[in-house]
Each structure stands twice: as C-alpha cells, then as structure tokens.
Amino acid sequence: MKTIRFLLVLLLCLCLTGCDMLEEDEAEGQNVLYVYSWGDYLDGDMLEKFEEETGIHVVLDEYDTNESMYPRIAEGAEAYDVLCPSDYMINKLIHNDLLQPLDFEKLPYARQYIDEDFFRQCKTFDREGKYTVPYCWGTVGIVYNTRLVDEPVDSWTILWEEKYRDNIIMQDSARDSVMIPLKIMGKFMNTTDEQDLLAARDMLIGQKPLVQAYCVDEIKDKMIAEEAALAVTFSGEALYMIEGNENLAFQFAPREGTNVWIDGWVITKNARHVENAHKFIDFMCRPDVATANFRHLGYSTPNTAVREQVAEELGENAELAFPPKEIYEGQESYRYLGEELDKLYTKIWLQVKVS
Amino acid sequence: MNERLSGRLASHSFLALPFALWAALFIVLPLFFVLWTGLTDGAGHFTLEHLSTVLQIEYLRALGLSATLALLSTFICLVLAYPLCLILRERKERRGLLVFMLFLLPLWMNSLLTTMAWQTIMEKHGIINMLLSALELPEVHLINTPAAIVIGMVYNFLPYMVLPLYVSISRIDESIIEAARDLGANHFQTLRRVLLPLSLPGIVSGSTMVFIPALTTFVISALLGGNKVLLVGNIIEQEFTAAYDWQLGSALSMVLMVFIILNILLEAFTDSGEQGRKGRP
Structure with a gap:
C-alpha cells in the first residue's frame, strides 16, 4: 500500500512536468513567435496587425528590468525568440554566447529606415554590429522644476549642492548613479579602474544626505506632483513629465557628458522561430508601425521615417522627442564590464544605500 | 522521514x-x-563563502537596522493592541465587535495599496503636511525615514497582533480576575500578576506574527523609505533580481531563517508552558 501511494505521488510529479513539455511541442507545430520585451513597450494594435498580416501568433511576455530578464534567458528555462534588452545587457548576452547574428538580408526596412548613426552607436556594445537593430534610445539627464530651480542646470554638480537638500531624486540603479560622479571627475563611464569607481562611490555617499529618494518609476509621479526640484531621468520619461507639468524642464546632457542608452531587438541563440523573428523585427521598423509605436511610447526612435512624420504635431516638444545630433554625438553608451566589475558595482551600490 | x-x-x-x-x-x-x-558555489561544491560574505559590515548593518525596526514595530503593536483587547474583553456586545472589526480592517485591503496611501499621506506635500501648514504649524519630515517605515509596519501588521492577543485574553476566566479583586488586588496588580502572565502565550504568538513579516518586508521599506533605508528584505530582493547573485541572496535568507526559527522556538516554549499550567487542577 505504502509503495503504491509513493508511486502515485511520483506519477503525479511526472505528469506535472510532462504537461509542460506537451504544451511546448504543440506550440512548435504552429506558426508562433515568442517575444520577451519591456512592459508596455509597443502598441498592442501593431501586434494584432502583425498577426493579421503574417498569420504568425505572437506570445508576448514582459519584464521590468534587464536584470530580471537575464536569468530567464541564461537558465534557458523559457524559449524566447526575440528580446529587447538595453545596450550593456546586449553586450552581456553576446559575451555569454546567448544571441545569434541577424541576417540583415531579411531586414530591408531596418536597413532603409534606421539611422546609420545609431547602428554606429550600437558598436560600443555590439562590436561587429551583427546582433542588434536599435528600437528606442535616449539620454540620461536632469529633469528640474523651473519654479524651484532658478539657475541654469547644465552640470551634474548641481546634484551636490546643499541648497537642494532633500529636493533631489536619484535613479535607483547602480550604473546610472555611478556614471554621474565618474563624468564629474572626467572619467569614462565604462572605466574598469577600481580606484575611479571607489572615488565615485565616496561622492555618492557624500551626496546621500541631500537625496530625497532613490526611485525608478516613481520619479514621474513625484516630479509631476512637485515633490522634488531635481531628478536624474531618461529623456523619454522627461517628455512624459513635461506634458504632465509645464513647470518642468529637461537637461539632456550636462556639460560633463552623459550616457546614451539604446534598447534594441535581438534574436536569442536558441530561438526556434528564427524566420518569424526576422519578420517581426523588420515589421517593427516599417514606418507606419514605428510611428504607431512612437505615439504609444514617447521614447525617441532611431527610425528616420517617424521623425519626418511626427515632427509637426509635436511642435515645440519635437526637440525633446528627437534630440539633435550634437546632443548625442560623442557620448558614451554602457558596455558590459564582466562579472567581477558587476559584483563591484553591486557592492558599491549597497555601500551607498546602507551608509 | x-x-x-x-x-x-x-x-x-x-x-x-x-x-x-x-x-x-x-x-x-x-x-x-x-x-x-x-x-554551494557555481559548480556545486560545498562552500561557506557566501555565509561569510554576509558577515561584512554592510550586511550586518542592514540586519541590525531590520531587527531594530521590526522590534520597535512589534513593541508599538503590542502597546496599541493590549489595552484594546482588555476593553473588548470587558464588553463582548456588538459595539466591541465593531471596534474589533475596525482593527482588522487593514487586512481587507491590499497591503500594497495601503502602503502607497501612506506614502501619499506622509509625503512632503502630503496630507499630514497640508493639514499642518493650513494650521500654520511647522511641517514634519516623515517620508523616506525609518520612522515612516515603522508607521507602515505597525499599520500593516497590527491585525496579526490583535487576533492572537484577543483570543488569549478573552479566554481568561472571569472568576480568576474576580478572585484577585476579592483578595484585595488593585487594577494594576491584577494586570501585572494575573492578566499579563495568563495572556503571555497570546503576547508571544502575536509578537512572532508581527516580528517575522516586519523583519523580512521589502515592499514597505522600498515605498516608505524611498530606497534610502535599506533592510535585509531589500538586499535579498536586489541579490535575486538586479545583482543576479542567488548564492548570496540564499545565504542572507538562511541568516534570516535563524532569527525566525529562534522566534518560533520561543513561541513553542511558552505554549508548552501554558499547557502544563492548564493541566494542573
């Protein structure tokens, strides 16, 4: 009796795992594509349109940080075909052999409409330019409230000024925070020099008493509600905030230099629907689709066709949506720094937070 | 097994x-x-490396802070809940039930929502400061401080203190208290010599039920502490997501489990004590 029961339990366990496998097999027979992207990062109507036009069923899963996406790809637990990570994460995926080169022959829209400048910028993290089609981009800058800040905001050092005590919001992200003191000290943001990084850490610890909070998404609400005078934020988010509160303004690139971030489409090494993946990426570059996505998202797009189409309706915010070349030219993008430095960054950030 | x-x-x-x-x-x-x-390390070999990393000053600081704030919240919950349960015991009629329900009300709402509501209440231009400035009083700085986290914890976890405490206090036989009064004990002496010892199991299990979630929370500290006040829960969350260091995250969880096991042992100990006492005629 005992053994029978034990076997029953065992059988049940097997069933549980077995079901999973069956489901996947079934899906493989269909015309599907597994996409893993940022939350709410494309216009849902465009997804439907893609399904209608191609007959490919898209399964879309979403993540909220690059870091939460990475383990699921690295562990190979889920079989995603297309991802949309940020620069340094693409670098890390390439470094760990988790992506496959794209076949640009199958991406005519991407070749025609994506600005050559951004393919070039991608080479910071995708050295051979084989893996990435840029989708969105922006800079890390300072959004500020003109009622509370009456001096020009053109340098990162304003975030260290005593008179803004408790009025500053920083990004809750090691990379974006450490980048700022590094730029103030005139270092590269991809520096591997431990002394530089420790000096940056000490500056951040010194700044902490002035900081109101370390946030990510809450920055938008807080700045619109005028809870703080200055916040470190991304250009796409700044556009949203300025539309929400006209007292706000944005500095794209403080004079010490800043980070240009790029999120791009890539195909995983283990993708089982490579053909569909290319169709999807190219569809995303088609002018009408890219324009719809831009309207939905508000992040700058490297797609030249979109810029022409929406420039008029944006009016004075056009420059916010499409920063001119002199702003992004010559700026650095993040690179994957290797496991050791990843750990150092985590540690530095921990030390800042518990100080 | x-x-x-x-x-x-x-x-x-x-x-x-x-x-x-x-x-x-x-x-x-x-x-x-x-x-x-x-x-284990990445290759599956036994190692104490991650556990020893936990002993670094940054982690110990966060652990110490978490324990302090959790203890403080537990104590405040106890101080709030004990008189309430005594009053409820006296009058078991309908009004008492209503008060009891009011105290349990936070459980009916999603704790994320209530915590976000507290954020709005304590913010710089939040409800408290709006009232204060309307009364021409100086504004208070609450949000993003340890005090704000303690307030959030007390609000969220108070029901867990009230429930076991109420059960244990309402079970005390009325005749025992009457006997104490007859024998000349005043209110304070009755409380100290009779009610407190008899309600000890309730106090201990209520404290455990508040202390453990307070020790491990990361939502409350992230929302009300503005990520400026780092608790162990937040570090564990970071290790598993942003840092992708599951080994260290697990080691930290193990250290937390030691706290929790100690707590449960304490509870089991007082529980068995009570049963022994009850067994006597």
Whole structure:
C-alpha cells in the first residue's frame, strides 16, 4: 500500500512536468513567435496587425528590468525568440554566447529606415554590429522644476549642492548613479579602474544626505506632483513629465557628458522561430508601425521615417522627442564590464544605500 | 522521514495527502533549494563563502537596522493592541465587535495599496503636511525615514497582533480576575500578576506574527523609505533580481531563517508552558 501511494505521488510529479513539455511541442507545430520585451513597450494594435498580416501568433511576455530578464534567458528555462534588452545587457548576452547574428538580408526596412548613426552607436556594445537593430534610445539627464530651480542646470554638480537638500531624486540603479560622479571627475563611464569607481562611490555617499529618494518609476509621479526640484531621468520619461507639468524642464546632457542608452531587438541563440523573428523585427521598423509605436511610447526612435512624420504635431516638444545630433554625438553608451566589475558595482551600490 | 510520513497518512486519512504534497513541493523542496544555493558555489561544491560574505559590515548593518525596526514595530503593536483587547474583553456586545472589526480592517485591503496611501499621506506635500501648514504649524519630515517605515509596519501588521492577543485574553476566566479583586488586588496588580502572565502565550504568538513579516518586508521599506533605508528584505530582493547573485541572496535568507526559527522556538516554549499550567487542577 505504502509503495503504491509513493508511486502515485511520483506519477503525479511526472505528469506535472510532462504537461509542460506537451504544451511546448504543440506550440512548435504552429506558426508562433515568442517575444520577451519591456512592459508596455509597443502598441498592442501593431501586434494584432502583425498577426493579421503574417498569420504568425505572437506570445508576448514582459519584464521590468534587464536584470530580471537575464536569468530567464541564461537558465534557458523559457524559449524566447526575440528580446529587447538595453545596450550593456546586449553586450552581456553576446559575451555569454546567448544571441545569434541577424541576417540583415531579411531586414530591408531596418536597413532603409534606421539611422546609420545609431547602428554606429550600437558598436560600443555590439562590436561587429551583427546582433542588434536599435528600437528606442535616449539620454540620461536632469529633469528640474523651473519654479524651484532658478539657475541654469547644465552640470551634474548641481546634484551636490546643499541648497537642494532633500529636493533631489536619484535613479535607483547602480550604473546610472555611478556614471554621474565618474563624468564629474572626467572619467569614462565604462572605466574598469577600481580606484575611479571607489572615488565615485565616496561622492555618492557624500551626496546621500541631500537625496530625497532613490526611485525608478516613481520619479514621474513625484516630479509631476512637485515633490522634488531635481531628478536624474531618461529623456523619454522627461517628455512624459513635461506634458504632465509645464513647470518642468529637461537637461539632456550636462556639460560633463552623459550616457546614451539604446534598447534594441535581438534574436536569442536558441530561438526556434528564427524566420518569424526576422519578420517581426523588420515589421517593427516599417514606418507606419514605428510611428504607431512612437505615439504609444514617447521614447525617441532611431527610425528616420517617424521623425519626418511626427515632427509637426509635436511642435515645440519635437526637440525633446528627437534630440539633435550634437546632443548625442560623442557620448558614451554602457558596455558590459564582466562579472567581477558587476559584483563591484553591486557592492558599491549597497555601500551607498546602507551608509 | 518518508516512511514516517506515509505511515501517519495511512493511519489517519487520505485527506492529509493534498497538504502533504503541497508542503513537500512548495515548502520543503524550496527550502532545500535555498540551503543548496546558499551553501554551494557555481559548480556545486560545498562552500561557506557566501555565509561569510554576509558577515561584512554592510550586511550586518542592514540586519541590525531590520531587527531594530521590526522590534520597535512589534513593541508599538503590542502597546496599541493590549489595552484594546482588555476593553473588548470587558464588553463582548456588538459595539466591541465593531471596534474589533475596525482593527482588522487593514487586512481587507491590499497591503500594497495601503502602503502607497501612506506614502501619499506622509509625503512632503502630503496630507499630514497640508493639514499642518493650513494650521500654520511647522511641517514634519516623515517620508523616506525609518520612522515612516515603522508607521507602515505597525499599520500593516497590527491585525496579526490583535487576533492572537484577543483570543488569549478573552479566554481568561472571569472568576480568576474576580478572585484577585476579592483578595484585595488593585487594577494594576491584577494586570501585572494575573492578566499579563495568563495572556503571555497570546503576547508571544502575536509578537512572532508581527516580528517575522516586519523583519523580512521589502515592499514597505522600498515605498516608505524611498530606497534610502535599506533592510535585509531589500538586499535579498536586489541579490535575486538586479545583482543576479542567488548564492548570496540564499545565504542572507538562511541568516534570516535563524532569527525566525529562534522566534518560533520561543513561541513553542511558552505554549508548552501554558499547557502544563492548564493541566494542573
């Protein structure tokens, strides 16, 4: 009796795992594509349109940080075909052999409409330019409230000024925070020099008493509600905030230099629907689709066709949506720094937070 | 263990099987995974490296802060709940029930929502400061401080203190208290010599039920502390997501589990004490 029961339990366990496998097999027979992207990062109507036009069923899963996406790809637990990570994460995926080169022959829209400048910028993290089609981009800058800040905001050092005590919001992200003191000290943001990084850490610890909070998404609400005078934020988010509160303004690139971030489409090494993946990426570059996505998202797009189409309706915010070349030219993008430095960054950030 | 488990199941009933399966799959197995991850390196060899990392000053500081704030919240919850339960005991009629329900009300709402509401209340231009400035009083700085986190914890976890405490206090036999009064004990002496000792099991289990979630929370500290005040829960969350260092995250969880096991042992100890006392005629 005992053994029978034990076997029953065992059988049940097997069933549980077995079901999973069956489901996947079934899906493989269909015309599907597994996409893993940022939350709410494309216009849902465009997804439907893609399904209608191609007959490919898209399964879309979403993540909220690059870091939460990475383990699921690295562990190979889920079989995603297309991802949309940020620069340094693409670098890390390439470094760990988790992506496959794209076949640009199958991406005519991407070749025609994506600005050559951004393919070039991608080479910071995708050295051979084989893996990435840029989708969105922006800079890390300072959004500020003109009622509370009456001096020009053109340098990162304003975030260290005593008179803004408790009025500053920083990004809750090691990379974006450490980048700022590094730029103030005139270092590269991809520096591997431990002394530089420790000096940056000490500056951040010194700044902490002035900081109101370390946030990510809450920055938008807080700045619109005028809870703080200055916040470190991304250009796409700044556009949203300025539309929400006209007292706000944005500095794209403080004079010490800043980070240009790029999120791009890539195909995983283990993708089982490579053909569909290319169709999807190219569809995303088609002018009408890219324009719809831009309207939905508000992040700058490297797609030249979109810029022409929406420039008029944006009016004075056009420059916010499409920063001119002199702003992004010559700026650095993040690179994957290797496991050791990843750990150092985590540690530095921990030390800042518990100080 | 397997034999004992299935033996017990056979002698009792099949009804326990779903839970046994549940417990094995979702409680015991994950715990084993945490221990495994915390005690091995990437290649699966045994190591104490991650546990010793936890002893670094940054982690100890966060642990100390978490323990302090959790203890403080537990104490405040106890101070708030004890008089309430005494009053409720005196009058068991309908009004008492209403008050009791009011105290349990936070449980009816999603704790994320209530915490976000507290954020709005304590913000710089939040409700408290709006009232204060309307009354021409100086504004208070609450949000993003440890005080704000304690307020959030007390609000969220108070029901867990009230429930066991109420059960234990309302079970005290009225005649014992009457006897104490007859023998000349005043209110304070009755409280100290009779009510407190008899309600000790309730105090201990209520404290455990507040202390453990308060020690491990990361939502409350993230929202009300503005990520400026880092608790162990936040570090563990970071290790598993942003830092992708599951080994260290597991090691930290193991250290937390030691706290929790100590707490449960304390509870078990007082519980068995009570049963012994009850057994006497």
